[in-house]
Amino acid sequence: xxxxxxxxxxxxxxxxxxxxxxxxxxxxxxxxxxxxxxxxxxxxxxxxxxxxxxxxxxxxxxxxxxxxxxxxxxxxxxxxxxxxxxxxxxxxxxxxxxxxxxxxxxxxxxxxxxxxxxxxxxxxxxxxxxxxxxxxxxxxxxxxxxxxxxxxxxxxxxxxxxxxxxxxxxxxxxxxxxxxxxxxxxxxxxxxxxxxxxxxxxxxxxxxxxxxxxxxxxxxxxxxxxxxxxxxxxxxxxxxxxxxxxxxxxxxxxxxxxxxxxxxxxxxxxxxxxxxxxxxxxxxxxxxxxxxxxxxxxxxxxxxxxxxxxxxxxxxxxxxxxxxxxxxxxxxxxxxxxxxxxxxxxxxxxxxxxxxxxxxxxxxxxxxxxxxxxxxxxxxxxxxxxxxxxxxxxxxxxxxxxxxxxxxxxxxxxxxxxxxxxxxxxxxxxxxxxxxxxxxxxxxxxxxxxxxxxxxxxxxxxxxxxxxxxxxxxxxxxxxxxxxxxxxxxxxxxxxx
Amino acid sequence: xxxxxxxxxxxxxxxxxxxxxxxxxxxxxxxxxxxxxxxxxxxxxxxxxxxxxxxxxxxxxxxxxxxxxxxxxxxxxxxxxxxxxxxxxxxxxxxxxxxxxxxxxxxxxxxxxxxxxxxxxxxxxxxxxxxxxxxxxxxxxxxxxxxxxxxxxxxxxxxxxxxxxxxx
Numbered sequence: 001x002x003x004x005x006x007x008x009x010x011x012x013x014x015x016x017x018x019x020x021x022x023x024x025x026x027x028x029x030x031x032x033x034x035x036x037x038x039x040x041x042x043x044x045x046x047x048x049x050x051x052x053x054x055x056x057x058x059x060x061x062x063x064x065x066x067x068x069x070x071x072x073x074x075x076x077x078x079x080x081x082x083x084x085x086x087x088x089x090x091x092x093x094x095x096x097x098x099x100x101x102x103x104x105x106x107x108x109x110x111x112x113x114x115x116x117x118x119x120x121x122x123x124x125x126x127x128x129x130x131x132x133x134x135x136x137x138x139x140x141x142x143x144x145x146x147x148x149x150x151x152x153x154x155x156x157x158x159x160x161x162x163x164x165x166x167x168x169x170x171x172x173x174x175x176x177x178x179x180x181x182x183x184x185x186x187x188x189x190x191x192x193x194x195x196x197x198x199x200x201x202x203x204x205x206x207x208x209x210x211x212x213x214x215x216x217x218x219x220x221x222x223x224x225x226x227x228x229x230x231x232x233x234x235x236x237x238x239x240x241x242x243x244x245x246x247x248x249x250x251x252x253x254x255x256x257x258x259x260x261x262x263x264x265x266x267x268x269x270x271x272x273x274x275x276x277x278x279x280x281x282x283x284x285x286x287x288x289x290x291x292x293x294x295x296x297x298x299x300x301x302x303x304x305x306x307x308x309x310x311x312x313x314x315x316x317x318x319x320x321x322x323x324x325x326x327x328x329x330x331x332x333x334x335x336x337x338x339x340x341x342x343x344x345x346x347x348x349x350x351x352x353x354x355x356x357x358x359x360x361x362x363x364x365x366x367x368x369x370x371x372x373x374x375x376x377x378x379x380x381x382x383x384x385x386x387x388x389x390x391x392x393x394x395x396x397x398x399x400x401x402x403x404x405x406x407x408x409x410x411x412x413x414x415x416x417x418x419x420x421x422x423x424x425x426x427x428x429x430x431x432x433x434x435x436x437x438x439x440x441x442x443x444x445x446x447x448x449x450x451x452x453x454x455x456x457x458x459x460x461x462x463x464x465x466x467x468x469x470x471x472x473x474x475x476x477x478x479x480x481x482x483x484x485x486x487x488x489x490x491x492x493x494x495x496x497x
Numbered sequence: 498x499x500x501x502x503x504x505x506x507x508x509x510x511x512x513x514x515x516x517x518x519x520x521x522x523x524x525x526x527x528x529x530x531x532x533x534x535x536x537x538x539x540x541x542x543x544x545x546x547x548x549x550x551x552x553x554x555x556x557x558x559x560x561x562x563x564x565x566x567x568x569x570x571x572x573x574x575x576x577x578x579x580x581x582x583x584x585x586x587x588x589x590x591x592x593x594x595x596x597x598x599x600x601x602x603x604x605x606x607x608x609x610x611x612x613x614x615x616x617x618x619x620x621x622x623x624x625x626x627x628x629x630x631x632x633x634x635x636x637x638x639x640x641x642x643x644x645x646x647x648x649x650x651x652x653x654x655x656x657x658x659x660x661x662x663x664x665x
Contacts (some may be wrong), residue, residue, distance in 0.1 A: 054655065169562060171561075172555065172559060172562060182547060182548045191622075192530055225590065390636075396642060402616070410656060416604060417602070427588070449546075
C-alpha cells in the first residue's frame with residue numbers, strides 16, 4: 001500500500017467518533033498539564049494509565065499521544081505569561097516570551113508560540129510519516145543480537161547525553177532500574193529471583209508502580225507544602241488580540257523550518273530530548289541573527305523554542321513506533337501503555353496492526369490542528385488554569401496515584417511500593433541521580449534478557465559470532481562514540497582555554 | 498559553588514552506592530542456577546546471568562562515583578567554606594514527614610475502614626493541615642473527589658476499591 005492510501009486508512013480510523021473523542025480529550029488534558037508547572041506528561045500518563053485498562057487500545061494510545069504532544073503546546077503559555085515554564089522544553093520560550101509579554105506583546109508572543117508549535121508539529125508528523133516505513137523495512141531485518149545492542153545503545157545514549165549529572169551517576173541509575181527489573185520470575189526459565197519468599201514479588205515490580213512513585217508521587221511530596229499555598233502566581237494580562245501579521249509570520253518562517261528539522265532529528269536519538277533541542281535551535285538562531293534583540297523579547301527565540309520542542313516530540317515517536325525503543329521517560333511510559341494494552345511496538349506493528357499505527361499518525365495531524373484552534377482564540381481562557389490552587393492540584397495527583405497504583409493488580413502491596421519509590425525518587429533527585437535512565441532500564445531489562453537468551457542460540461554460544469555481526473558492530477561503535485565524543489570535545493575546549 | 502559539606506556528601510553518596518551494589522551482588526548468590534547439570538550449563542543463560550552482570554557493573558560504577566569524590570575531598574583547599582547554610586531546603590521537611598506518615602496510616606487502615614472514609618480523612622486532613630483557612634473548599638473538594646473516584650472505579654472501570662468493614 002502506498003503512503004497516501006495508508007494515511008487515508010489512518011484518517012478513517014482517527015475520525016471514528018470514539019477515537020476522535022479520546023484524541024481530543026488527550027490533547028486538551030495535555031494542553032492543561034502543559035500549562036501547569038510541576039505536572040508533566042509523564043506524571044499525567046502514569047496516573048491516567050489505569051483508566052484505560054478497559055478501553056479500546058487505539059483510543060487509549062491516541063489519548064496518551066495527545067497528552068504528550070499537547071503538553072508541548074501548553075508549556076509555552078505559562079512560560080510567556082508567568083515566566084514559569086510548564087514543561088522543561090518551554091524554558092527557552094520563557095527567555096524571550098516573558099520579556100515580550102512584559103512589553104505588552106503577550107498576544108503576539110502567544111500567537112507566535114501557537115503557530116510555531118503548529119508548524120513544528122506538522123513538520124514533525126510529516127517527517128514521521130515519511131520515515132516510519134523505510135525505518136520499519138530496515139529494522140525488520142534485525143534479529144535478537146541486533147535488538148540487544150540496539151537496546152544497550154539506547155541506554156548508552158540516555159546516559160551519554162544526560163544533563164546536570166555525571167556519567168557514573170547516570171550509569172548507576174541504569175543499574176538500579178535493571179536490578180529492580182530482575183526481581184520476580186525469570187522470563188526464560190521461570191526461576192524466582194530475589195523474592196525473599198514474598199508472593200507479591202513473584203510477578204516482579206511493575207513499571208507503572210515505579211513511574212507513579214518516582215515521578216507522580218515524588219512530585220506530590222515536593223509540591224504539597226505550606227509555602228506553595230502562600231505563593232500567588234502573578235499573571236500578565238493578555239491585552240489585544242492573539243495574532244501575528246503576515247509579515248511577521250514570513251519573518252519567523254525560516255526559523256520555524258530550521259528549528260523543526262533540527263528538533264526532529266534530535267528527537268529521533270534516544271536520550272536526547274527537547275531539553276537539548278530547544279537550546280540548540282535557540283543558539284543557532286542567535287548565531288544567524290546577531291542583530292536581533294535577544295534576551296529582551298526576540299520573536300525568533302519564541303519561534304525557535306516552540307517549533308523545536310513540538311517537532312522533537314514527533315521525532316521521539318520514530319524509535320518508539322518502528323523499533324519499540326523508548327528514548328525518554330515519557331516515551332518509556334507510552335511503551336508501557338502499549339504493552340499493557342496488548343500492543344508490541346516495533347516493525348511488526350506496521351505489518352500486523354496498520355490501522356492502529358496509521359490511525360495514530362493521522363491523529364497527530366488532527367490533534368495538532370485542534371491544538372492550534374484551541375490556542376489562538378481560547379488562550380485567554382486556558383490561562384485561568386494557572387490559578388488552580390497548588391495544593392488542590394497535587395492532592396488530586398496524590399489520590400489518583402493511590403488508586404492508579406492499586407489498580408495495577410488490585411492489591412495494596414503496590415501502593416506501599418509506590419510510596420517507597422517516591423522516597424527513592426526524591427533521594428535520587430536530591431543527590432542528582434537522573435530518574436529517566438532508571439525507568440527506561442527497568443522497562444528494557446526484561447527485553448534485553450530475553451533477547452540475550454535468543455542471541456546465544458542464534459550465535460551458537462559464540463561471543464565472536466555475536467560481535468562480528470555487521471549491525472552489532474556498527475551500534476557498538478556508535479555507542480563508544482556517544483560515550484567518548486562529548487567528553488573529548490569538553491577536554492579539547494578546556495585545553496584551548 | 499563547592500564547599501566542604503557538598504564534597505563530604507559526594508563521598509557519602511559514593512560509599513552508599515558501593516554498599517548498595519555490594520548487597521545486590523551478595524543477593525545474586527541466592528538465585529538458583531536452574532538448567533545446569535553437573536556444573537555444565539546446557540541453557541547457557543542461567544537466571545543468574547543478568548543479575549550478576551548488573552551487580553558487577555553496579556560495583557564498578559559505584560567505585561567510579563566514590564573514587565573521584567574522595568580525590569576531590571582530599572585535594573580540596575583547606576580554606577574552602579564549610580557550607581552549613583547553603584540555602585537549600587532540607588530533604589525531610591515537616592510537611593513531607595506529615596504527608597508520608599499520613600500515607601502510612603492511611604494504607605494501614607484502608608482495608609478495614611474502606612476507601613471512601615479513609616481517603617476522605619486523608620484528603621481533608623492533609624489539605625486542612627496545609628491551609629487551615631480554606632476549610633469549606635477542602636471539604637467540598639475532598640467529598641466530591643473521593644465520591645466521584647469511587648463511583649468511576651467501581652461502576653465504570655470495574656476496579657473494586659475496598660468497601661471496608663462497615664460497608665463490605
